Amino acid sequence: MTDVKDSPQPGVSPPSASTGGASVRLEGLVRTYGKVRALDGLTLSIEPGEFIAFLGPSGCGKTTALRVLAGFERPDSGRVLVDGKDVSNVNAQKRDMGMVFQSYSLFPNMSVLDNVAFGLRMRRQSGDQRRTKAGELLELVGLGDQAVKYPHQLSGGQQQRVALARALAIEPRVLLLDEPLSALDAKVRAELRDQIRSLQQRLEITTVFVTHDQEEALSMADRVCVMSSGHIEQVASPDTLYARPTTAFVAQFVGISSRVPVESDGKEVVIFGQRCLVRSGGTTVSGPADALLRPEDVAVEVDPQGDGFITHKSFFGATTRLVVQVGEIPVRVDVRSDAGADMALGLHVRPSIIARDVLVASRTAIEIPSED
Amino acid sequence: MAPFFIYTGVGLGVPIVYIIRNAFLTFQGKFTFSNLDLLVHGIYLKGFENSLLLSAITAIIPGILGVFLAYAIVTSNSAVLKRMVATASAVLANFGGINLTFIFIAALGEGTGVITVLLNHIGLNPWNHGFDLYNFYGVALVYFYFQLPLMVLVITPALGGLRQSWREAAQNMGASNWRYWRHVGIPVLMPSILGGVLLLFGSSFAAYATAQTLTLGTVTLSPIQIGDTVSGNAIAGEANIGFAIALGMLIVLSITMLFYGLARRKASKWLR
């Protein structure tokens, strides 16, 4: 039961019902469970047709935010607005949003076709009408020939595609996905990722995608909203997020960062004997600070007088990742594998910064004022 | 492995074969259909009809009530309640036949029953309104006492298997509470409910001790009629009728458990 054969046909046009997406605004959402603040005054605007990912570790509040948006949870305070209208007191049943759950959300007692048609049935469409529509959507996700099967006869990837078709069948203005790929194999995950993204782009539905996997978020989304402990760390496009993280959390959660203590005079810092510019957007306060370096920001040269020596080496295909001990600090450095082949453990090297500027975070506080 | 099969084979096989064989023999040992003939006529047929009717009543009503009761328990937030109920159901479902009899007599006996006396004070003495603990319906009432907990035990795992994501997905698709139950909840539960009812049916059909000690054999039920033949209360010349009745019971129970097995299989496919 591979999913490869079942890719959506490029020639099939989307159902005539791509209504475009709604704008969504979350305002000051607060939700506490006992002592835990799941949401801490979350505020966010989402553009119509935008694909935004909520990214963060477990417990950061991303799923809670999604469920509040869907109507399954009531916030203690704050509002949810869709297309400018306050829907905070509207039932989940009436919000007209399509949701794809993490797993096991297909109704086991119905065929795939009936599952997809369920939302239409609730809207009292006639049998023929909804069955045709459901059939179209199954074609769209590449499962047109599985219409009479039952959920337990399908693989995990196929089930999630049916779940997607079911959510799209009601022509929602907002599409919500709660870690839909987490329970699937890596290969299936990658294929589904592309399918979801291309479908969304075609239909132009506002989409909120919750995940803890940064690769997923970065490869699929127009914007990524990184969360931790119930609040937003940074919202930006994937490349901005990666290249210009504004908080230490983002710098270390998205991609890898090594922390190197430096002395900052507000405009420049000295690392590995080099003067480097401080990146704007980070802290510009002078004093002791930490520089956050990506592995590709650093280069190494074999040098017996060098300050660092190699303690680890991992092969990743095109690149090789080294861990270079400089004084007390381990610094991760990526080198091309052909160069890296000659670098053995214990070898002394001289590290240098090859980035234009470095992100500097204050050493005492974790948070830095981020530009909005 | 072998000892197990030998023991079971002999333990069950020998009596069963004996029953089947003797169902077709007269007391003198000649082959005959007369036992079976007797079975489908007159009083022994009545016995079967009564047994089937009693089993149906005490399977369907406690079956349905049991689902509601189990639902009420499973959705409760009190861990204490759940723990108590778990033990209580296990005890009550296996309540030995004769204990139940005496307790019910103590409660609802005509003159001296504790509950009867209480109800009499407020003018609602059931005995004055046609209630009789020692007739067919009295027996049914007593059966409720262990059939209900049995259903609760059987259906609780199935209720636990109803995934929250189904309910939320249904809500998300625009289904009201009622529509969720009608289109998803109840259909998914149906195989388990059916299985539970069938189990109850079998349990009730096979019950002997309660009915016997409660009515002292005055209610016409197949198990009681079998008991009569063993204890020598049967009519001479019809001595082997007991075996025929037993054979009939075996057939009914086999069919019941066959469907029960099918229902269970369906349920486990969906409620994985």
Added chain:
Amino acid sequence: MVTVGESYFFENEEVGPGETPVGRRRRKKFRVWRLVVLVIAALFFLAPLYAGFKFALQNDSGKFSFWAFTTLPSEQGFSGAFFLSMRLALFTALVELILMVPTAIFVHLRLPKFRPVMDFVTILPIVVPPIVLIVGVLGSAPLFLKESPYLLSIFYVVLAMPFVYRSLDAGLSAIDLRTLVEASRSLGGSWIRTLWSVIMPNLRAALLSATALTLALVFGEYTMANLDGWTTMPVWIAQFQQSDAHVTLAAAMALLVGTWLLLSLIVALDRSQSRKRRKVGTQ
């Protein structure tokens, strides 16, 4: 006899109406409904028990007294019946365990494909109820067996099989039998040693549970004992009904309390077992 792990009562806490804004009103109605159902059920089940205890704790003149319980042991035939039941119960339990423990282990280890067969076989005693079984037995049993009450025991073993097997099976599943046995064998343990030192101690809860079930079953079994003519506890109680209601009730309530204690033990053991399952190893 049917039991279910009490863990099932705790699964899926959120089966009720969700957390929606409108849900709040709905939930209140639901809570009221639930309370009504539980109260009615409680009344129905507690009323007869109350009546039973009331009767058992009265003497002939209607005053509260433990008299019925105190005279119980000295009533004619009681001790005979009690000890007969006890002997039968212990004998049954012994045979049951000797027969079922190796079988359950064997099926678990070597013949996993057999499990459906086992499930089917253990359903069989439900298809052949005591009333039917005794008829066949009385006719086909050899005379020397019929003169002994242990004939009953032999068939009690059959009646108890489904529940004992299920209990052992659950216990074996919880301890990941295969890995334990392989570990023991690779370290040099013989089969006997493995059984005694490795498997049995881990099965303690399941074994106790199975024994308790068997005891409860034998002490409550009336049908076969009565028709076979042996005066076990339940039979004695039924016979005694003619003489004195209070003492009869006392015996019945005593039996009830005893069974309750036994089955509480089983549920508690099952709870400790599933706790163990969660702590040790992978799911």
